Structure formats: structure tokens, C-alpha cells
Amino acid sequence: MSSTRTLALPERYHFGASVRSLLVPGHDPCGRFTGDEFWLAVRSPAGPATLQLVKSGPELTATGYGPGAGWVLDRADAIAGLRDDLTSFHPLAAAHPLIARLAKTFAGVRMPSTGLVFRSVLRAILEQKVTGKEAHRAYRLICSKLSEPAPGPIELMLPPDPAVIAATPYWVFHPFGMEQRRTQALLRAAVVADRLERCADAAEATTRLTALPGIGPWTAAEVVRVAYGDPDAVSVGDFHIPNTVAWALAGEARGTDARMLELLAPFAGHRGRVCDLLAHGGLGAPKFGPRMPIRSFARF
Template identity: 65%
Template sequence: MDGTGAAASRTLRPPAGYHLAGSVGALAMGRHDPCARFVDGAFWWTARTPDGPGALALRRSGGELVAEGFGPGADRVVDRADAVAGLRDDLTGFAEAAATHPVVEQLARTHRGLRLPATGQVFPRLLRAVLEQKVTGKEAYRAYAATVRRFGTPAPGPVANLWIPPEPATIAAQPYWVFHPFGVEQRRADTLRRAAAAADRLERCVDSAEATARLTAIAGIGPWTAAEVVRIAYGDADAVSVGDFHIPNTVAWALAGEPRGDDARMLALLAPFAGHRGRVCALLDAAGLHAPRFGPRMPLRSFARY
């Protein structure tokens, strides 16, 4: 154990221009995510491993990236550190595809340091994705944070209020109404419980395609949820969140100047970037691009008293 209290560590050498915050940002649900967030300049990410809970810290040191692991799962999370940081991301063919569209080419140049992470863990991202289904961001975060803090465990290491994601078996064993105080109605609660019951099989999927097939076979999980999961768990650069409320409009506006688009139009515009369609969406998000907004915002709802 070194002077920081870490049980394991390694030094990574990211490519020139690598952007840590941009690359790992998709792993955190806002700045206060209970399982992944920046603290004092370091990015912290937690996981359950076969050896027990582990917490990973990633911090820049000059041109290098230092990975430190804490807890019984320290060796496991440090071994995975390069993937979590996006350093296993394969950009083969993207530069050529990006060059076919001026907006994408500019985004690729401006955000050249962005890499897609691959956590290797399905259920933690699935937990969040199910709770994000068809609700506002505030509602989703409230449900996610409350679920983690109720059923997860404190993470090892020096950071306060950092949590290990819940055991799938714990979630699967809960009655649906336990989630009502968190703002989760029966539909999402039942989907979450079904997903948790299937977690062991999901974690054994060898690739994104197998995981997508198994995920979408679960009642309540469609293409949107599956794409949100495999893009993070497997680093699938081609995963497109079909069925999203905003992304089709963003793609249509950014790539064709059209203020509105449906899933079919989105997929047509993304077709030239096959293999990297999800990457293009990530770049649009990183740039803060969005279509003009019309109409009222989705209202917040509460199921706490149901």
C-alpha cells in the first residue's frame, strides 16, 4: 500500500490531447453521482468485483494518468482503469467518415481528446438507464441516487459519500412499492426488478450484440435502454439511443439544419458514420448542440404517495 492509502496503482499514458473529464463524464449522472464523480481533481468510480468492492481514482499527472485502486477489488478496478478512462476506445475509420461531413469533421477536431469508456459492467448502467426511462433528468437522478444510497454500500477509500452500486440480487428481491418513495412507479420498478434478476446472465455476455439481444428480451427494456447500457459497458461506439426524446432532433438540426427529426431520419443521417454513430451523438452532446426548443417542458411527477 502506498502513501495515498491505495491498495494498487498503475500509470497510464493517454494520447496527446486526451481529455479526462470529457471521456469519463458519461459515467457520472451529474456532479453528485453517488458512484462516480470528480473530487479534488480526481475522477472516482466504484464497482463490485469478484474480489469485493473497489473504488478507482483517476488523476492527471503531467502527461500521464495515474490510476489508484482502493478496497478488496482494488486490483480489479486498476486493471480495468485504461478501459474506464476510454483508452481502449478504437477510432479506426472514424477520421475518414468524419471528413464526409463538415460539422462532424469540426467536432472530431475540436473534441479530439474525447474517448468512450468501457466499464465492463452491465447492471450498474442498466440500473440508471431503467430509472431514466420516460422521465425528466431531475426525476431520474432522484430515483437513482435514492436507490443507490438505500441498497448500495459505502465505497472503500478516502472519499466521503461515495457508494458501491447495489447488488442485483438485493434489487430483485424488493417488492415494487419499495421504490415508490423514490418517485418510481410500478412499471419502471418491475422492469428494474426483472433486469436485476437477469443480471448474472447479462454480465456474462461476450459482446455488445449479445448483450443487446438479451437486454431487449426483458419486458420493459427496448432499444433506447439497451443502447444506453452497451455504449458504456462495452464502449460500443455505434450504439444509438433510438427512442430518445431529444437526440433525433439534435442530429437532424446539427447534420441537416432541420429543427425536428424522428428516429428514421436520425438513423439515415447517421448512416455514413456506421461503426461510430454513437460517437457522433456523443460529440454533439459534448459540443452542447441541441435543436430549437418549442412547447412546454415535461412536468415533474411524484409517486411517493401512491
């Protein structure tokens, strides 16, 4: 059983750059992107669902499958980034030559908003203080081992049920490469997942998230940027972003969180969007020293 709706696209809309960030790089058990087609399995308030988005010319055709098909179809435009409002960003960008150029180059990139908090909490906690390769391996294993198939015509897995996560002991996560600190943070968030999903906006979600031990400003920003499409969410505490911002906006090879926030202040309301534009533009500070090593907690 499926339902469909058609979404009109704004001029220059970039489908891939707008939705691809919702999937982990490489293989994501809960989604798929194939150029003009995007699939996303969700555990919605109305039940399990899979959303299919197909781009054809100036339109997106959205199809929902499963008990939560109605919910995910109502949310399809937000998931595609079509509720992202750049109106107040244009005058801020115009005041800075580099940001103005990036804003013009990537004018078709929109910020998605899933409306689902725990889905983003899982990924953000897994990405704390480790390499992307480690985090994405753990994500794939958790979604594959601790969840069930999603509805729909293609083989996808649902994101894990928070109740299942909360009831799973640490020793199950250890072979996935999860140390006790991140596992405990994930379990705490899973216990209060219902309350997190009921947060009215990004500010409330940030307050509730950062009240949990093991979740700080970085994790909260990573969550609300995706769950609420918050364009002002800045990942304070990130290993790379302060340096990128300092280099791009001030020509300084290294930057602190405080310096990053100072340089982003003129873009208040869209500070996270500016960070995203710098990433889309491939701007990065000069690299010094060794890379972070890839470790395997499963062997400890």
C-alpha cells in the first residue's frame, strides 16, 4: 500500500546536495541515493515508513510506504529541504564577498528537516571523537543487527527502535567498535527518546539534549541541524570547523571555538549554513601533523 504527492521545485534546486547528507557515506542500511532517486526509511510517530523521492524535471514525486506513509508524505517537502527559508540569509551573505560567491554557487542546496530527533541522535553520538570510518561502521552494524526491515519495495532497514537500544547491554555494542562512554550516552538518550521527539523546536531539543551526560553542544548541533533544519546550529567542539572558519573568513590557519563564533557573529541566524557553504566549497585550513588514528575498541 502506498500514497503519492508531487512537489514543485524552486529554480536551481540541487537534489543530491540537499538530501545526501541524510545518509551515511558509502552504504546506509536505512536509505539509498541513486542520482534522481532517494529512499529513506524512518520510524515515524505514525509507525514505520519508507519515503521515495524521484526527481523529474521541475518536480519531485514523493511516495510513502508502510503504516507511517501519511506522516512521511506530509513531511516529504521538509525532508527534501523545500521548507528551508533563505530569505533572511541573502543580505547577510551579500555583505561578505566569499560567502556571497558561495551562496550564489550553491544556491540550489537546501537544508533538510526530518522532524525526527533520535534518528539523528544515534548518528551524532556514534560520530563523537572518532573518525568517520569508525562511526559509520558502528552505525551500519547497529542498524543491521538491532532493527528490522522497512516497508516498501526495496530492501532497507528501519533505524533502530529507541526501546530496543535502551534494553541492549553494553557488551552487545562493544564488537561494533563502541566504547563505554559513547554507549552510555546513547542508552541515556534512548531512555528519554519519547520526550526528545516531542520537543517543539531546536532550542528546546538543544536544552534537553545537553542536559544528558555525554551529550554536549557539538552533538546537539549535529542533531538539530538535521531534525529541525536549524540553519544557525554551529558544531562547537568540532576538530576541523573552527580552523576552516578561521582560514576562510580571516586567513588564519588555526582557530578556536571562541574565534569561530566571533567570525560567524555577522551571520547570526545562519551560522551553521555558512559552515555548510564552506564545506560545499571545499575550503579547509592547511593541515599540519598526523591524522587521527583509526582504532578498534572491539579488540580491546
